[in-house]
Amino acid sequence: MSSTTPATPSKFRVAIVGAGLGGLLLALFLQKYSTDIDVDIYESAAKLTELGAGIGVWPRVMEVLKFLGLEDDLKEIGGAHDSTAQSVHYRKADEPKAVDIRVFAPALLTFSRSDLQAVLAKHLHTADKIVYSKRLLAYVEPEAGQLDPIVLQFKDGTTATCDLLVGSDGIRSAARRTMFNNLADAAEIRGDKEQAAKLRTMIEPVWSGQVVYRGLVPVDKLADSAHSKDLQKTLILLGKDRASLPSLSATNVHEANIDPQDIVSYPITRGKTINVAAFVNTPGAEGTTYTKAWVTESTSAEVLEKFSGWDAGVQDLFKAMDKSLSWAVHTVRGLPTYVSGRAVLIGDAAHAMTPHQGSGAGQAIEDGFILATILSHPNVTLSNLFEALKIHDGLRRPFSQGIQRRSQMTGYLYHLHRLGWEHITGEQSAAGDYPREMLGKIGDELESAMGWAINESIMDDREKALKLLEKL
Ligand SMILES: Cc1cc2nc3c(=O)[nH]c(=O)nc-3n(C[C@H](O)[C@H](O)[C@H](O)COP(=O)(O)OP(=O)(O)OC[C@H]3O[C@@H](n4cnc5c(N)ncnc54)[C@H](O)[C@@H]3O)c2cc1C
Structure with a gap:
């Protein structure tokens, strides 16, 4: 990380914008995997403040937290x-x-949430610094193919530079705003007004x-x-x-x-x-x-x-x-990409979802795990970062957007809008006036909806990433 003496010269500099659970986890993963990547973290708040009180973590996500060596603290x-x-x-x-x-x-x-955040912050090396009170407004990328740094523009009028921008700045992401305005501008220049308008609808939650x-x-x-x-x-x-x-x-x-x-x-x-x-x-x-x-x-x-x-x-x-x-x-609407140039969105910035699978933070953690696996691979350099980020997008976007859709469907199940329950009125339901076997149907559906989080492992995706990186 930036203030430590790296074992090897830095291969590129990463700016993580947003020190929520997603951003902090990515920083920890990079610390674990790589000795040759510099990281700076920019956070808009004056100190670490996780909003909301509690958070639930399913076994698939716990596996990556254990992998990070956090089990005892947790x-x-x-x-x-x-x-x-x-x-x-x-x-x-x-x-x-x-x-x-x-x-x-x-x-x-x-x-x-604040306990969890404190554990993550404790494990970041003391020399690592989070720069507080730095609210990203926008970023400026060099022209396609140029290896010049990306310039970050903050609300306080200051700027900073990086080779790779990770937007982990939550549901109202400024990184997403810049990325999709840029993509829409490019579509307009190509004369594709319809596509430009569609891309701009991706900005607001x-x-x-x-x-x-x-x-x-x-x-x-x-x-x-x-x-x-x-x-x-x-x-x-x-x-x-x-x-x-x-x-x-x-x-x-x-x-x-x-x-x-x-x-x-x-x-x-x-x-x-x-x-x-x-x-x-x-x-x-x-x-x-x-x-x-x-x-x-x-x-x-x-x-x-x-x-x-x-x-x-x-x-x-x-x-x-x-x-x-x-x-x-x-x-956040289903984005057509999480990646543009040398910028990538993770966590709620990329795929904020309803909480009915208890998995928004879990998906941010999975993003960090796969992204760090990719960035720290010896085949990944400043000049092929875009291709490397495409591997991340190919693996993480379909999966996390699948969980986004599952969360929505699980919500409909929680409201009893599916599996025949749509024909039962609120009054009948409150009076217990429904066939009892309909409860079993909900139970079966819940087991099938949550099975991925309990029985599956993200290590399979890590293996896929490593195979693709060999060909880079
Ligand atoms: C009621 C409810 C219950 C939930 N329960 C669960 C659960 O049990 N399990 C689970 O996995 N998920 C749950 N979630 C979802 C989870 O809270 C989020 O998905 C997760 O916190 C997203 O993490 P993040 O790091 O991507 O974004 P955030 O936690 O929003 O962090 C973003 C960070 O970026 C900073 N920031 C914002 N804008 C800027 C800027 N312009 N410049 C710099 N910094 C900026 C913010 O201050 C913040 O620190 C729940 C959500 C809700 C609403």
């Missing part, structure tokens, strides 16, 4: 008392007493139609609840829309009625705190523009009111939650 900060993966309990909870759907055997490791209330519940505050012990499990609670709205205008949909949809809760900080995320949905609003502030403060009373009639344990959970933040859940 055990120290695990969510459950015994620091092991928790079983995941899927239930239908839009009725007074929740009904079991399926239990996944110990599968999910849960963490406080789109609203998923959902808002999530995120809050924390100290376990002590649940002591009087009859459900106290149960609420300390990892729970994914599904429910049916109460109403469907016939037609909504694109500009005011977020003012319309909303439906409670699903709740995810799990312990963090060694079982002292429960992390809660409660989703509501505005039917028909997916893909429209959310015109209010994305993040606002809300109260536990607000959330209780939205989930009235749901399982009694859920009511106890919300009563014990002092306050919450409501977040409008946005996604």
